[in-house]
Amino acid sequence: MWQKLLLFHLLLTTSIFAQQKPNIIYIYADDLGYGELGCYGQEKIRTPNLDKLAAEGIKFTQHYASAPVCAPARCMLLTGKHSGHSYIRGNYELGGYTDETEGGQMPLPEGIPTLPKMLQKAGYSTGCIGKWGLGMAGTSGDPKQQGFDYYYGCLDQKQAHNFYPTHLWENGHWDTLTNPPLMVHQRFAEGETDPVMFKKFIGNEYSMDKMGEKALGFIQKNKSQPFFLYLPLTAPHVSLQVPEHAMAAYQGQWEETPYLGQRSYCPTLQPRATYAAMITYLDSIVGQIMLTIKQLGLDENTLIMFSSDNGATFDVGGVDTEFFNSVGGLRGRKMDLWEGGIRVPFMARWPGKVPPGKTSDLPSAQFDLLATLTDLLQLEAPPNDGISMLPTMLGNGVAQTKHDFLFFEYPEKGGQVAIRMGRWKGVKSGMKKDKNAPWEIFDLVTDAAETTDLAAKHPELAQQFEAILQREHQPSHIREWEFVNPKFD
Secondary structure, eight states, X not given: OHHHHXXXXXXXXXXXXXXXXXXXXXXXXXXXXXXXXXXXXXXXXXXXXXXXXXXXXXXXXXXXXXXSSHHHHHHHHHHXXXXXXXXXXXXXXXXXXXXXXXXXXXXXXXXXXXXXXXXXXXXOEEEEEEEOOSOOTTSTTOGGGTTOSEEEEXXXXXXXXXXXXXXXXXXXXXXXXXXXXXXXXXXXXXXXXXXXXHXXXXXXXXXXXXXXXXXXXXXXXXXXXXXXXXXXXXXESSSOOOOGGXXXXXXXXXXXXXXXXXXXXXXXXXXHHHHHHHHHHHHHHHHHHHHHHHHTTOGGGEEEEEEESSSOOOSOTTOOHHHHTTTTTOSOOTTOOSHXXXXXXXXXXXXXXXXXXXXXXXXXXXXXXXXXXXXXXXXXXXXXXXXOOHHHHHTSSOOOOOOSOEEEEEOSTTOEEEEEETTEEEEEOOTTTOTXXXXXXXXXXXXXXXXXXXXXXXXXXXXXXXXXXXXXXXXOSSGGGOOSSOXXX
C-alpha cells in the first residue's frame, strides 16, 4: 500500500513541477525595422497588440539581431553563437523559386546543440511554426532533427516570398493549399494601373493565416504541459501581399504610386497601404496568441517574447522605409551592419514575473536567448556566446552581467565586421577587396545614427577592435564566407 502511495506522491509532485515550468513563446517578425512599431515611435502604422505587449512587460532599446539577414540570424538565435563562431553566416541558397526546384538553404548539421533540443530534454513540447530557412525535410537541418516535435510553415525562404503559395510543410510532408501556382517576381509594363492585373497576386489561402491557425492549435493541444513555441512569421518581408479585407484600415490614406516590379517581387497597386496592412496583420496574429493564452488560464505561466530577424528591408519590392521612418532614424537597412540593419525591437511579457512598463537600454543580442532560457530553467548550457538577460527582465535585484562587446561579421555586401563595445561601435566595410580596411568608429550615445567617424581621434579603440576581431573570428567551413583571414586569392 505504501508503495502505491509513494508512487502517487511522485506522480503528483512531477505533475505539479511540470505545471510550474513556464510556457515560452518566441515570436519572430521578418524584416521588421526598429521603428515600425508604435511602442518604438512609429506614427503611421498601427500595432495595438504589440504596443500592449510592451506596456505589460519590458521593452529593450539596444537589442540586436545576430546577423542582418534571415538564415544566419535564425541559426544564431537557436544556437547561441555569434557570427564569428556560427555554423551558418549568410544566406546560402540551394535550388530555385519554383515548386520543382525548391531546395532551401544550407542545412544545420547533425549533432549541433540547439535551444529546442535542450528544452525537449527538459520536458517541453516544442513547436516551430513559420519560416525556417535552415534546411529542407529529409536533411540534417529538418526542424524535426533539430529539436522540434512539431513543424509547420515554409522550409525554404524563397517560397516565403509568396504569401499565397501552393503548399506549406507539416512535419516533413507537403501540405497543399488551394492557391494556383504563382511566380511573384514579375514586372508590369510602365503605366499599368488596371486593378485586375494586380489582383492576380491575391490567392485563396494566406500563408500567415495558416500559420496563425496552427500556432493556436499547438497551444490548445499543449495547454496542460510546458511548451516552447517558436513562431517565425513571414511579414513584413516582401512580396507586398495581404488579404483585401486587411487593406480597409489604410485604403486611400496616403498618396500612392503603383509598384510595377521594378526592383523584384510582385507588383502592388497601393504599396504603402499594403505594407502598413501587413504589419498590422502581423500584430493581429500576436493579439490572437495573447488572447488565447489568457482564455486558457495560462497568462501568468507564459513568457511571451517578440523580435525581428534583422532591420527593415532595403527598399525593394515597393517598400518605402523613408516614408515610414522604418529604422527610427538609424543608418542602414537589411544586409548592413550599421544600426538600421541589426538593431531590432525586443519585448518580453510575463505577468507577475516581468514588471510592466519597463524599458531597458542593456546592449544585448538574439544569441543571448539560449543563455537566458537555460538560466531561467536552470539547465546546463552548451558553450555559447550569450549572457542571460533574465536579471534585467525580472528586475529581481540580481546583478546583470554585461557583454564586454557584441561581435558581428557578415560575408555578403562586400564583407563587413562590426563590434559594439560600451558606448563605442567599430565598423569595417569592403573587406573582401581589402581585409585591412580601416575601422570607422562611432559614439552611439551621442550619435546613434552613425554620422561622424571618430577613428582619427581614437586610434586606441581601433587597436582594441582589431584585437577582438582577430580573437573572435573562427574560420568558416565554406569559401564564400571566409573574408576576415582568407587562405586563398
